[in-house]
Amino acid sequence: MTGHPDRIIPKRALISVSDKSGLVAFARALTERGITVLTTGGSKKELAEAGVPVTEVADVTGFPEIMDGRVKTLHPKIHGGLLAVRDEPTHAAAMAEHGIEGIDLLVVNLYPFEATVARGAGLDETIENIDIGGPAMIRAAAKNHGYVAVVVEPGDYQAVLEGIDAGGIAFDTRRRLAAKAYARTAAYDAAISTWFAGVLGGETGDYVGIGGRLQEALRYGENPHQWARFYRTGEARPGVSTARQLQGKQLSYNNINDTDAAYELVAEFDRETPTVAIIKHANPCGVAIGDSLAAAYTKALACDPVSAFGGIVALNRTLDAEAAARIVEIFTEVIIAPDATEEAVAIVAAKKNLRLLTAGGLPEPRAPGLTVRTVAGGLLVQSRDNGVVTAGDLRVVTKRRPSEAELADMLFAFKVAKHVKSNAIVYVKNGATVGIGAGQMSRVDSSRIAARKAEDAAAAAGLTGRLTEGAVVASDAFFPFADGLQAAVEAGATAVIQPGGSMRDDEVIAAADAAGLAMVFTGMRHFRH
Numbered sequence: 001m002t003g004h005p006d007r008i009i010p011k012r013a014l015i016s017v018s019d020k021s022g023l024v025a026f027a028r029a030l031t032e033r034g035i036t037v038l039t040t041g042g043s044k045k046e047l048a049e050a051g052v053p054v055t056e057v058a059d060v061t062g063f064p065e066i067m068d069g070r071v072k073t074l075h076p077k078i079h080g081g082l083l084a085v086r087d088e089p090t091h092a093a094a095m096a097e098h099g100i101e102g103i104d105l106l107v108v109n110l111y112p113f114e115a116t117v118a119r120g121a122g123l124d125e126t127i128e129n130i131d132i133g134g135p136a137m138i139r140a141a142a143k144n145h146g147y148v149a150v151v152v153e154p155g156d157y158q159a160v161l162e163g164i165d166a167g168g169i170a171f172d173t174r175r176r177l178a179a180k181a182y183a184r185t186a187a188y189d190a191a192i193s194t195w196f197a198g199v200l201g202g203e204t205g206d207y208v209g210i211g212g213r214l215q216e217a218l219r220y221g222e223n224p225h226q227w228a229r230f231y232r233t234g235e236a237r238p239g240v241s242t243a244r245q246l247q248g249k250q251l252s253y254n255n256i257n258d259t260d261a262a263y264e265l266v267a268e269f270d271r272e273t274p275t276v277a278i279i280k281h282a283n284p285c286g287v288a289i290g291d292s293l294a295a296a297y298t299k300a301l302a303c304d305p306v307s308a309f310g311g312i313v314a315l316n317r318t319l320d321a322e323a324a325a326r327i328v329e330i331f332t333e334v335i336i337a338p339d340a341t342e343e344a345v346a347i348v349a350a351k352k353n354l355r356l357l358t359a360g361g362l363p364e365p366r367a368p369g370l371t372v373r374t375v376a377g378g379l380l381v382q383s384r385d386n387g388v389v390t391a392g393d394l395r396v397v398t399k400r401r402p403s404e405a406e407l408a409d410m411l412f413a414f415k416v417a418k419h420v421k422s423n424a425i426v427y428v429k430n431g432a433t434v435g436i437g438a439g440q441m442s443r444v445d446s447s448r449i450a451a452r453k454a455e456d457a458a459a460a461a462g463l464t465g466r467l468t469e470g471a472v473v474a475s476d477a478f479f480p481f482a483d484g485l486q487a488a489v490e491a492g493a494t495a496v497i498q499p500g501g502s503m504r505d506d507e508v509i510a511a512a513d514a515a516g517l518a519m520v521f522t523g524m525r526h527f528r529h
Helices: 023-032 041-049 057-061 076-083 089-098 113-118 123-128 133-143 154-165 171-199 253-266 293-303 321-327 342-349 404-417 443-460 482-491 505-515
Strands: 012-017 036-039 105-109 149-151 213-217 229-232 244-247 275-280 283-289 311-315 332-337 355-358 370-375 378-383 425-428 433-437 472-475 495-498 518-521
Touching: 012 023, 012 041, 012 076, 012 133, 023 036, 023 041, 023 154, 036 041, 036 057, 057 076, 076 089, 076 133, 105 133, 105 154, 113 123, 113 171, 133 149, 133 171, 149 154, 149 171, 154 171, 244 342, 253 275, 253 283, 253 311, 253 332, 275 293, 283 293, 283 404, 283 433, 293 311, 293 321, 293 433, 293 443, 321 332, 321 342, 404 425, 404 433, 404 472, 404 495, 425 443, 425 482, 433 443, 443 472, 443 482, 472 482, 482 505, 505 518
Parallel strands: 012 036, 012 105, 105 149, 311 332, 332 355, 472 495, 495 518
Antiparallel strands: 213 229, 244 355, 275 283, 275 311, 370 378, 425 433, 425 472
């Protein structure tokens, strides 16, 4: 952009905000610097009541606000004032001819659409919170940032005032504010399009908008040479993005990723049954239910105590003192739970670097949503895996039917397998994982690794025999050959839960019958890459 002034001292500012924090002090500071303030609706009312001299936009346009405020700033005297290139003769002539005065500072934050959706508002209220005039003005001012400064959130008020006092708002500042303004309207429109996709059944169409608001700049990314930031979308889903951090050092990129994985997993289980999941590198290394959280943690830890060192612990109920005391016995990075008692908080506080997060609730496994992954030059977008398998969905395919105890463990194991990187094999006995094989190219290798980890855990506990003896086993996808199932037989499994659907299902079923195993098909696959 050429011909623009390096610095501008605004003569006229237009303020129209939903978030009125800091509004009165900022507007008063502008008027004290000789800047005329134009306002609309609620902003005018608040400023006038505070004794700040303002001019109503309707007095400038000569046209009143109409249609319940839907139309108030969509007028040439507003957009002409924002878009005019001040030193372009034809623009200056048009301003003079039509009585248009320049607007040099625009302060607009948008109707709270994201917050409206997050609190579950109805259709009509949600639609009324789609801002039209605000984005139009923001985009106009941002386009003309050579001559206009645009502010979209109160956090930038002070920088604008400091710029004015330093001789004018610098071009670099105006350009930075313009970039932020376009990012804000893009995120706003993304939130609206995502909401519409939900209304229309959850699928995205020919275009997809992805947006969020910066929640935190992180120390680095997955590795120290990568930068990273954490953005929050408008989705009202309890978890790491909504959680309150009660103590501990800043979360890292990997902490956030792993904590999300842990909390999504533990939310799969009945809220009335104390459940604990321990995660390392986004894979579970132990999951268990118990009579108490402390008992569940002890059982989960026993599955793979080596991997649990430096892991993430997620709980599906309020963290209590007994569970907290057990958890802090080994090095743990993060604890996340719906809430925590005062006694538990005090116990965790003794470990100053241990992060304790309370999310205020649990995410709903069945809720719809989107997941996004980048590829070279594109985005892979899919619906969240919200499939939940119940006992009524199971089809027994072997001669032997599973016992009630086996059936309970099978459903438990399949819930865990949903959250293990593919290829996934999970052994469960008595409501606790006893062996987990994750992320292998071969399902046979996953089976063998899970069994080997169970052997290692038994040795670490000074036990004889195999922890997998008498366990059930879950596979996230079908066994393409009988060798994967044979590995489970060798580990001592008595029952198998898997999706089914292989061309060789008959061969796998025959192998299960030959070994005396019970096997059920779920009809649902849970690949996780």
